[in-house]
Amino acid sequence: MSVLEITNLHATVDTPEGTKEILKGVDLTIRGGETHAIMGPNGSGKSTLAYALAGHPKYQITEGSVTLDGEDVLEMSVDERARAGVFLAMQYPVEVPGVTVSNFLRTAKTAVDGEAPSLRTWVKDVKGAMDDLRMDPVFAERNVNEGFSGGEKKRHEILQMQLLKPSIAILDETDSGLDVDALRIVSEGVNRAKENTEVGIMLITHYTRILNYVKPDFVHVFVNGRIAEQGGPELAERLENEGYDRFLAAAN
Amino acid sequence: MTTSTTEGTETTQERSDGEIVGGAAGAAPVAARATIDGLAPVAPQLEDERLTLPADGPAKHAATSRAARPRSFELGDHPVPTSKIEEWRFTPLRRFTSLFQDDATEDGAVDHAVTVPEGAPEASTLAIGEAPRGTALVPEDLTAAIASARTEQALHLVAPRNAELAEPFRVEITGRGADRRANGHLVLETEESSTATFVLNHTGSAQYAQNVEMIVGDNSRMTVIALQDWDDDALHISTHHAKLGRDAKLKHIVVSLGGSAVRVNAIGEFSAPGAELENTGLYFADENQFLEHRLFVDHAAPNCTSDVAYKGALQGQKARSVWVGDVLIRKEAEGTSTYELNRNLVLTEGARADSVPNLEIETGEIEGAGHAAATGRFDDEQLFYLRARGIPEKEARRLVVRGFFAELIQKIDVPEIREHLFESIEAELTRSMN
Numbered sequence: 001m002s003v004l005e006i007t008n009l010h011a012t013v014d015t016p017e018g019t020k021e022i023l024k025g026v027d028l029t030i031r032g033g034e035t036h037a038i039m040g041p042n043g044s045g046k047s048t049l050a051y052a053l054a055g056h057p058k059y060q061i062t063e064g065s066v067t068l069d070g071e072d073v074l075e076m077s078v079d080e081r082a083r084a085g086v087f088l089a090m091q092y093p094v095e096v097p098g099v100t101v102s103n104f105l106r107t108a109k110t111a112v113d114g115e116a117p118s119l120r121t122w123v124k125d126v127k128g129a130m131d132d133l134r135m136d137p138v139f140a141e142r143n144v145n146e147g148f149s150g151g152e153k154k155r156h157e158i159l160q161m162q163l164l165k166p167s168i169a170i171l172d173e174t175d176s177g178l179d180v181d182a183l184r185i186v187s188e189g190v191n192r193a194k195e196n197t198e199v200g201i202m203l204i205t206h207y208t209r210i211l212n213y214v215k216p217d218f219v220h221v222f223v224n225g226r227i228a229e230q231g232g233p234e235l236a237e238r239l240e241n242e243g244y245d246r247f248l249a250a251a252n
Numbered sequence: 253m254t255t256s257t258t259e260g261t262e263t264t265q266e267r268s269d270g271e272i273v274g275g276a277a278g279a280a281p282v283a284a285r286a287t288i289d290g291l292a293p294v295a296p297q298l299e300d301e302r303l304t305l306p307a308d309g310p311a312k313h314a315a316t317s318r319a320a321r322p323r324s325f326e327l328g329d330h331p332v333p334t335s336k337i338e339e340w341r342f343t344p345l346r347r348f349t350s351l352f353q354d355d356a357t358e359d360g361a362v363d364h365a366v367t368v369p370e371g372a373p374e375a376s377t378l379a380i381g382e383a384p385r386g387t388a389l390v391p392e393d394l395t396a397a398i399a400s401a402r403t404e405q406a407l408h409l410v411a412p413r414n415a416e417l418a419e420p421f422r423v424e425i426t427g428r429g430a431d432r433r434a435n436g437h438l439v440l441e442t443e444e445s446s447t448a449t450f451v452l453n454h455t456g457s458a459q460y461a462q463n464v465e466m467i468v469g470d471n472s473r474m475t476v477i478a479l480q481d482w483d484d485d486a487l488h489i490s491t492h493h494a495k496l497g498r499d500a501k502l503k504h505i506v507v508s509l510g511g512s513a514v515r516v517n518a519i520g521e522f523s524a525p526g527a528e529l530e531n532t533g534l535y536f537a538d539e540n541q542f543l544e545h546r547l548f549v550d551h552a553a554p555n556c557t558s559d560v561a562y563k564g565a566l567q568g569q570k571a572r573s574v575w576v577g578d579v580l581i582r583k584e585a586e587g588t589s590t591y592e593l594n595r596n597l598v599l600t601e602g603a604r605a606d607s608v609p610n611l612e613i614e615t616g617e618i619e620g621a622g623h624a625a626a627t628g629r630f631d632d633e634q635l636f637y638l639r640a641r642g643i644p645e646k647e648a649r650r651l652v653v654r655g656f657f658a659e660l661i662q663k664i665d666v667p668e669i670r671e672h673l674f675e676s677i678e679a680e681l682t683r684s685m686n
Contacts, residue, residue: 055640057636077639077645078636078639078640079639079640079641079643079644079645081640082640082641082642082643083642087640088640090637090640094631094633094634094637096637096638096651096652096655097655097659098654098655098656098657098658098659099651099654099655099658103651104641104651107643107647107651108638108641108642108643111642111643111644111647112641112642160641164642
């Protein structure tokens with residue numbers, strides 16, 4: 001079982017107005033099998049945390065550490081992190097023209113596993129996972145994210161999570177902009193991955209709605225670049241009733 | 253005269269400091285569309301125009317129209333190129349000097365090996381002035397005039413009337429030395445209602461001035477695939493000139509990967525209604541390599557369709573590409589539909605791509621006309637996305653470039669050429685990444 005340990009993480013981004021600190025000392029430990037909801041207002045740095053963990057070049061880590069099973073994640077390149085077991089489901093997945101979904105999935109699977117998947121089981125796995133997410137088979141022959149609707153992009157992200165079987169999955173606002181049907185399909189996908197693997201999940205969200213479908217073990221309130229409060233699922237209910245105002249007032 | 257000219261403003265993309273300049277803009281009514289395929293969102297300003305009505309403008313046209321260019325077999329009618337002449341201003345003239353000299357072909361400088369498919373007559377030759385030679389191609393510049401005058405017997409390949417040729421004609425054109433001068437003139441012909449494919453494969457090295465004349469008969473279908481797969485030191489200037497008959501269809505494909513300096517000038521002329529021209533081009537310029545592609549689509553007949561799509565990648569110091577796409581819709585060309593596109597992907601610093609779309613419209617009664625040009629560099633977000641799935645950087649770059657060209661390569665109906673192109677692109681990429 002994997003452990004992702006984030007200690008006193010600070011990160012900055014360069015803006016036209018100068019360097020700006022976005023993460024201001026994040027402490028968080030996620031173990032395999034656990035689901036952590038990270039909730040917070042817009043601009044609190046939730047997505048920055050996700051991208052910084054995945055290694056996006058836009059963010060500089062200035063302090064702190066991140067380890068996965070004791071290995072220094074910050075020393076790894078973007079693709080090394082993915083091969084080590086960190087997966088980021090993106091809020092805005094990127095189009096890759098001329099590269100089909102099926103080619104992309106097979107290439108990624110081969111990279112993550114270090115060997116090409118056996119053809120027969122792979123075709124079956126892909127088809128099964130696509131059926132589960134109610135994706136039309138022709139989807140596999142379309143170019144990655146090109147012309148996908150918002151819901152299709154998110155399903156495609158969860159499809160990748162199911163197939164690549166990461167030890168830690170970071171879901172960055174996977175629920176944003178989805179209608180209830182799409183949200184249910186995507187949530188079922190996440191729950192299947194939880195049942196079938198020992199994945200630890202960091203569920204970043206602005207809204208409490210997804211927590212009706214994906215049950216968190218822990219809820220963290222993220223405000224102004226750090227975790228302001230943490231608790232169990234009951235904290236989400238409190239946020240549902242009270243909103244983020246209390247935390248914002250405290251942060252200012 | 254009612255004329256509307258949109259000179260798509262030139263695009264120059266240089267990548268020396270990671271900064272992007274680029275994009276094309278038109279002077280005509282623009283319906284801008286902000287979608288970009290395969291290019292960095294910050295980089296290109298994609299322009300996409302639809303012109304439906306001509307504007308009453310000053311007769312600037314008379315001086316600059318692409319139609320005004322003189323055509324003649326006489327060498328003396330063509331000036332020696334200088335950088336002040338519009339159609340030569342991007343070209344490194346000194347490199348091409350030998351191709352502006354009226355020199356005969358050295359013995360054995362270039363071999364032509366011809367394979368004729370079943371159902372077609374043996375290859376024959378046409379003397380200067382012997383029809384159909386000279387009915388489509390009348391030289392528009394000095395090199396074309398030299399290539400014509402210095403080729404006493406032009407190779408003539410014909411698909412007979414109503415013949416449906418399954419296999420392509422193949423012409424293996426092999427240069428026997430970078431210091432050797434050669435001229436060539438080929439006449440490709442599809443007679444009425446026939447179908448044929450012609451593959452011209454250029455390898456080895458030479459200093460080669462070439463004309464390719466295409467006579468696309470009424471209701472016939474011609475495909476021409478010209479591969480510039482030269483060694484690193486070859487020089488090549490080629491004029492391709494096609495004349496399309498009524499309801500004819502030409503699929504013209506140019507692939508330039510090799511050579512030191514290569515310039516292909518592809519002209520397509522509609523002489524009767526209902527014809528269709530598809531111009532496809534791929535190029536990949538490496539260190540110190542110069543690749544220029546010029547197109548001229550002459551809509552001189554009504555209800556014809558043209559579709560131009562050229563894509564190029566560049567890598568390495570002084571890798572250089574030029575693309576100029578001229579489309580002229582003459583007054584009589586009512587019901588014309590035309591679109592042209594050029595995209596460049598600049599992979600490393602020190603490379604430069606120029607892109608100039610030009611559209612001249614003399615009638616308002618057209619179906620549609622538009623053009624788009626964009627130059628960009630590798631999209632960092634695409635790379636991040638692929639790498640975040642565990643795909644190593646090199647492999648991710650390869651996927652993106654393959655994807656960039658895939659759409660055009662899929663248009664090539666000869667499977668082994670398709671395979672060869674994917675392999676060549678892999679090889680080019682391997683060079684840059686090691």
